[in-house]
Amino acid sequence: MPLPGTSDPYALAPRVSDPSAREVVRAIVACLVFVVVTRGPVFRPLAYDFDETGYLQTIQEAQFPKQHTLFLASANVLGRWLGDPYGGFLMLDVITSGLAMAAVWWMMRGLVPPLTAATSALALGVGPVFWSYGAMAANYTAIPAVGSVLLGLAWRGRTDPRPWHPYVGALVLALGAGYRQDIGVFWLPVLGVILWQHRGFAAIQATLLFGIVNLMWLVPMLRDAGGWALYRAETGKFAHSAGYLNSVFNLGVIDATARYMLKAAMALGCTLGIGLLFVPRGLSRVWSRPGGRFLIGLMVLAAAPALAMHLLVHFGVPGYAFHYVPAILILMAVGLGPDPRAGRSADRETALRGLGIAFTLAATFLLYPTNYERTGFRGDFDLAFARLTRVGLATRPPLRDADTWRTSVSQRLPLNTVARPSEPRGLSILKFN
Numbered sequence: 244m245p246l247p248g249t250s251d252p253y254a255l256a257p258r259v260s261d262p263s264a265r266e267v268v269r270a271i272v273a274c275l276v277f278v279v280v281t282r283g284p285v286f287r288p289l290a291y292d293f294d295e296t297g298y299l300q301t302i303q304e305a306q307f308p309k310q311h312t313l314f315l316a317s318a319n320v321l322g323r324w325l326g327d328p329y330g331g332f333l334m335l336d337v338i339t340s341g342l343a344m345a346a347v348w349w350m351m352r353g354l355v356p357p358l359t360a361a362t363s364a365l366a367l368g369v370g371p372v373f374w375s376y377g378a379m380a381a382n383y384t385a386i387p388a389v390g391s392v393l394l395g396l397a398w399r400g401r402t403d404p405r406p407w408h409p410y411v412g413a414l415v416l417a418l419g420a421g422y423r424q425d426i427g428v429f430w431l432p433v434l435g436v437i438l439w440q441h442r443g444f445a446a447i448q449a450t451l452l453f454g455i456v457n458l459m460w461l462v463p464m465l466r467d468a469g470g471w472a473l474y475r476a477e478t479g480k481f482a483h484s485a486g487y488l489n490s491v492f493n494l495g496v497i498d499a500t501a502r503y504m505l506k507a508a509m510a511l512g513c514t515l516g517i518g519l520l521f522v523p524r525g526l527s528r529v530w531s532r533p534g535g536r537f538l539i540g541l542m543v544l545a546a547a548p549a550l551a552m553h554l555l556v557h558f559g560v561p562g563y564a565f566h567y568v569p570a571i572l573i574l575m576a577v578g579l580g581p582d583p584r585a586g587r588s589a590d591r592e593t594a595l596r597g598l599g600i601a602f603t604l605a606a607t608f609l610l611y612p613t614n615y616e617r618t619g620f621r622g623d624f625d626l627a628f629a630r631l632t633r634v635g636l637a638t639r640p641p642l643r644d645a646d647t648w649r650t651s652v653s654q655r656l657p658l659n660t661v662a663r664p665s666e667p668r669g670l671s672i673l674k675f676n
Contacts, residue, residue: 261352261353261399262352267345267349270348270349271341271342271345274341274344274345274364274368275337275338275342275345276341277341277344277368278337278340278341278344278368278377279341281368281377282333282336282337282340282374282377282378285374285375285378285633285636285637286378286379286636287333287378287379287380287636287637289329290380291639291640292379292380294380294381294560295329295332295379295380295381298315298318298332298380299328299329299380301315302315302316302318302319302322302328305467305468306319306463306467307463307464307466307467308467309464309467309468309474309477309478310481311423311424312421312422312460312461312463312464313418313421313422314335314382314385314422314423316460317335318331318332318335318380319331321335332379332380333378333379333380336376336377336378336380336381336382336384337377339377339382339384339385339388340368340373340376340377340384342388343367343373343384343385343387343388343391344364344365344367344368345364346387346388346391346392347363347364347367347387347391347572348360348361348364349391349392349395350391350392350394350395350398350569350573351363351573353395353398353399354398354538354573354576354577355576355577355590355593356589356590356593357590358590358591358593358594359576359579359580359590359593359594360576361594362576362593362594362597362598362601363572363575363597365597365598365601366515366518366572366575366597366600366601366604367387367514367515367568367572368601369601369604369605369608370514370515370604370608371513371514371516371604371607371608371631371632372513372514372561372562372564372628372631373387373514373565373568374605374608374631375608375630375631375632375635375636376562378636381562382422382423383423383560383562384562384565385422385423385426386419386423386426386562386566386568387565387568387569388419389415389416389418389419389422389426389430390426390430390433390545390565390566390568390569391569392411392412392415393412393416393430393433393434393437393545394541394542394545394569394570394573396408396411396412396437397412397433397436397440397541398538398541400436400437400440400441401440401534401537402534404440404441406441406445408437408440408441409437409438409440409441409445409446409448409449410445410448410449410452412434412437412438412449413434413438413449413450413452413453413456414452414453414456416430416434416453417452417453417456417457418456420457421457421460421461425549425552425566427457428548429549429552429566430548431548432544432545432547433541433544433545436541437449438450485557486556486557487556489556489557490555490557491554491556499554499555500554500555503553503554503557503558504554506558506561506627507553507554507558507563507564507567509627509628510558510560510561510562510563510564510628511564511567511568511571513561513607513628513631514561514564514565514568515568515571515575515600515604516600516603516607517600517603518575518579518597518600518604519571519575521574521575521579522574522578523578524577524578525573525574525575525576525578525579526539526574526578527578528578528580529573529574529577538573542570542573542574545566545570546566546567549563549566549567550566550567561628576593576597579593579596579600580592581593607632608632608633609632609633610633611629611632611633611634611635612634613625613629613632613635613638615630615638615640626640
């Protein structure tokens, strides 16, 4: 069915079928229920990963930690309320995952017909990497939540700017920056587009709101960190160990950039699977549609800062690829559709193809036969990525120093495990000596 004002059923018209406030609330509730139902049976029973155990230790030491401040502070509050520190992280990740799915749906409703928008959100919801991060102590699902809202606002603001757009954009990005600081840095250019669309007094007010909300989490964090000098010293050490030593400037192009390109590709493959095959066709269609080049420019602004950081400095875990997921979902949804000249029901046929992709992704997550003990490429792959499957979530990885992604010049560090029986559920501190 052609969209209003065009004979092309895949034209990128603004407000294709913009949802009402009631529809948005219903979508949020539906997404939260979906996440609870799907994540509940696969919740990780214990904190296995280094990040998870580190999070549990951090919330015991600071109320507003130096890194991921709002994520850790919120999980701490929920954990105290539940009486289970790790359970607080699980509840928070379920909430964030549900909001991310709803944000993707809302973004897509401004770009494609309703059924296609719904299946796009579903495909993300059952993507193995996204699914797993909603069932363990991880804060990466906030990335597509914030990014989708910002892209949706910027796209709608091109032809139909609403007075509330800059304020929502500023508030969402400020909260995202407190949740994960890289969100605030990488997605700032998209907020800049939104503010430019509303340039004037509204943009000034939104900028002030952005600064005030950031100060509301930044000031308590600096106080807990012991002041600016100590915070700067600690983050400098972290930037050197996690950044410079892993970067192209220390390891070179082959051991850093080439390796990170492969990791990013595998992370996206483990998130959206065969849906990536439709991205090139979606890019071609978007480029030739009215408003398409503006949309592509937005997606470049959204992805370029993260891509530069990940390829030149460090691509750590699969969740980093979520910075690219909102843009890829747009291209995938547009590329899924049949040839517009065929005259068929574009939304229904595209939705059926999207359901096929979602079914394949869900089967991958649920049925992949993870085997941590197998040596060679298969074992390395499992250790790095297949831990983010149903079996991988429930299986404690072997206590050995992983060779995954290491090359001839990668530093090898012995891994020691120190368990503290008196600490909360799942808390064991992994230390590199």
